[in-house]
Amino acid sequence: MAAHKDFDLSSLANMDTAPATFTMVSHNSTYGAIDPARPELAQAGQTVLITGGGTNIGKAIATAFTTAHAKTVIIVSRNKAVLDAAVEELKSYATSIASPTTFLSRSVDVSKDDEVVGLWDWLAAEDISIDILVLNAAYFAEAKLLHNLGIESLWREFEVNVKGPLHFAEKFQKQKDFFKSPKALLHVTTGAIHMLKNPIVAARPSYPLTKSTATFAIMQIADAYKPDQLQVLNFHPGMLYGDGWRAFGITEDMLPFDSLDLPGSFAVWAASKEAHFLHGRYVAANWDVDELRTGDFKKHLEENPDYLRLAIVGVRETGRAY
Numbered sequence: 658m659a660a661h662k663d664f665d666l667s668s669l670a671n672m673d674t675a676p677a678t679f680t681m682v683s684h685n686s687t688y689g690a691i692d693p694a695r696p697e698l699a700q701a702g703q704t705v706l707i708t709g710g711g712t713n714i715g716k717a718i719a720t721a722f723t724t725a726h727a728k729t730v731i732i733v734s735r736n737k738a739v740l741d742a743a744v745e746e747l748k749s750y751a752t753s754i755a756s757p758t759t760f761l762s763r764s765v766d767v768s769k770d771d772e773v774v775g776l777w778d779w780l781a782a783e784d785i786s787i788d789i790l791v792l793n794a795a796y797f798a799e800a801k802l803l804h805n806l807g808i809e810s811l812w813r814e815f816e817v818n819v820k821g822p823l824h825f826a827e828k829f830q831k832q833k834d835f836f837k838s839p840k841a842l843l844h845v846t847t848g849a850i851h852m853l854k855n856p857i858v859a860a861r862p863s864y865p866l867t868k869s870t871a872t873f874a875i876m877q878i879a880d881a882y883k884p885d886q887l888q889v890l891n892f893h894p895g896m897l898y899g900d901g902w903r904a905f906g907i908t909e910d911m912l913p914f915d916s917l918d919l920p921g922s923f924a925v926w927a928a929s930k931e932a933h934f935l936h937g938r939y940v941a942a943n944w945d946v947d948e949l950r951t952g953d954f955k956k957h958l959e960e961n962p963d964y965l966r967l968a969i970v971g972v973r974e975t976g977r978a979y
Contacts, residue, residue, distance in 0.1 A: 680954070682945040685895070686916035690946050691926040693724040698929050700725040701757075705928075706780075706787045707732050708767055708825060709794030711739040714845060714894050714920050718791055719743070721921035723751050723758045729785070730760050733776065734794065737764040761785075767794045767821030768813070777828040788838065789928045790829045792822040792875075793845040795868070797901055800861040811863050818867035823874055830878075830887070841888045841928040844875045845920070848893040848941055850967070857905060872939060873967045879937030890927045893941040894920035915943065934958060938965040 692698070705722045709715040710732025719730045730747065734740055740762035751758050763779070765772045780787065796817035798810045822844060829835075829842065849858040850869040858865055872891045879889035895915035923942035926932060934950055938958070948954060957964045 679941065680944045680948040682948060683943045684915075684919060684945065685913065685943070687918040687922035691922040693721040693922050693925040697931065698725055698925050700727040700789070700925065700928070703727045703788040703928075704729040704785060705731065705789040705791065706825075706829075707791040707793055708765075708821070709734055709845075710791075711736060711743040711762070713899060713917065714897065715791075715793045716743050716746075717917040717921035718793065718924045719747055719760075719921075720750060721918070721925045722789075723747060723756050724754065725925045726756050727758050727789075730758055731762065731785075731787075732760070733763045733765040733767075735764060735766050737762075740764060767825065768796075768816035770824065773821070773824045773828065777832075781833070786832055786834065787829060787840075789841045789843070790825060791843045791845065791924060792825060792871075794821060795845070797861065798863045800904060801863075803862055803866070806863055814863050814867045815870070818864075819871045819874065822871050826875070826878055836886060839885055839888065842875070842878065842890075843924055843927050844871065844889075844891045845894050845924075846872045846875075846891045846939065848896075850939075860905070861901075869967060876937055876939075876966055884933040884936035888928065888933060889937055890932060890935055891939045892920070892923060892927060893939070893943075894923075895942045919943065935965075939967070940965060 687693075689695075693700075700722055703722075705719075705727050707715050707718055707730065710719050710730075711734040715732065715734070719732055722730050732740060732743060732747075744760045744762050747758075747760050750756075751760075763776055765776050767773060794817065796814050798806055798814045803811065826842060829840070847865065847868045849855070849865040850872060852858050853862075853865060875889060875891050879887075882889065896912065897917060897920070898909045898914040920942045926946060927935075927940075931946070934955075935958070940949065949958075963970070
C-alpha cells in the first residue's frame with residue numbers, strides 16, 4: 658500500500674495522544690483490573706456476538722471473552738476464509754486454557770440489510786439469544802477531504818460505520834425475551850472523534866464524521882435503558898497498528914502503539930457490572946478504570962450528565978447541551 662502523498666511524517670513529533678493520557682495512569686496493554694481471567698469478570702453462560710470479529714481488535718475481543726469462559730462466541734465479517742481461520746485459532750486457544758467456550762461464525766456484510774436480517778433470523782431459528790453485542794466492524798474510505806472524496810465513497814462509510822451498527826443494535830433489542838436477563842451493548846468507536854486537529858485524523862475526516870455519528874446514536878440508545886437492563890458503552894480501543902497507519906507510511910516503530918490485548922480485556926470489563934457507572938459514556942481502553950471510579954472522575958460522572966458524552970457545550974448557562 659502506497660503512503661499517502663500529502664502526509665508529512667515530521668508531524669508525528671507533535672501528535673496528540675489525548676485518549677491515552679486522560680487519566681493520570683494510562684495503559685498500553687492489559688492489566689490487573691481488566692484481566693478477563695479475574696473471577697469477578699467471568700462470562701459463564703453468556704453468548705457474545707462480535708462484528709468484524711475475524712481479525713485484529715475483533716479477534717482480540719473474542720480471545721478475551723474466551724479467557725472469561727463465555728458460553729459461546731460468534732464472530733461475523735465479510736470474509737469466510739478469515740473467519741474459518743480465526744475460529745480454528747480460537748478453538749486452539751480455548752483448549753490450551755481449558756476454556757469451555759464454543760465458537761460460531763457467519764459471513765455477513767454489516768451494510769447489507771438482507772445479510773443482517775439473515776443472520777438474526779438464523780440465530781432465532783437456532784434458538785440462540787445474544788447477551789453481549791460488540792459492534793466492531795468498521796470501514797475506512799480514502800484519505801481525502803470530504804469535498805474530494807465523492808458522495809458514493811462517503812456514503813459507503815456511513816453504511817458500514819453508522820447503518821450497520823444501528824441495524825445490529827435494532828435486531829439485538831428485538832430478540833425474544835430480551836429483558837429476561839441483563840444485556841450489554843459495546844461500540845468500538847475511536848478517539849479520532851475528539852482529535853480533529855491530529856494530522857492523521859485531519860487527513861481522513863470521513864472516519865471521525867461517521868464514527869461520531871454512530872457514537873452519538875449509541876448514546877441515545879443508552880438513554881432508553883438502565884444499565885441493569887442493557888449496559889451500553891462506547892470505547893476507543895487504543896492506538897493499534899494496522900493498514901490505516903501503513904497508508905501514511907508509518908511503521909510500527911514510529912509511535913508507541915498499544916497491544917491488542919488491551920481492547921480485548923477492556924471489552925470484557927466493559928460488559929461486566931463493574932462498568933455500570935460508565936453506562937452511556939465514551940471512554941478509552943487506555944484509561945485506568947480504578948481512577949475513573951474514584952475521586953474527581955467519580956464526582957463528574959455523578960454530577961454532570963454530559964461528562965464523557967457527545968454534546969454541544971456552552972449553549973445554555975448551565976453548561977448542559979441540548
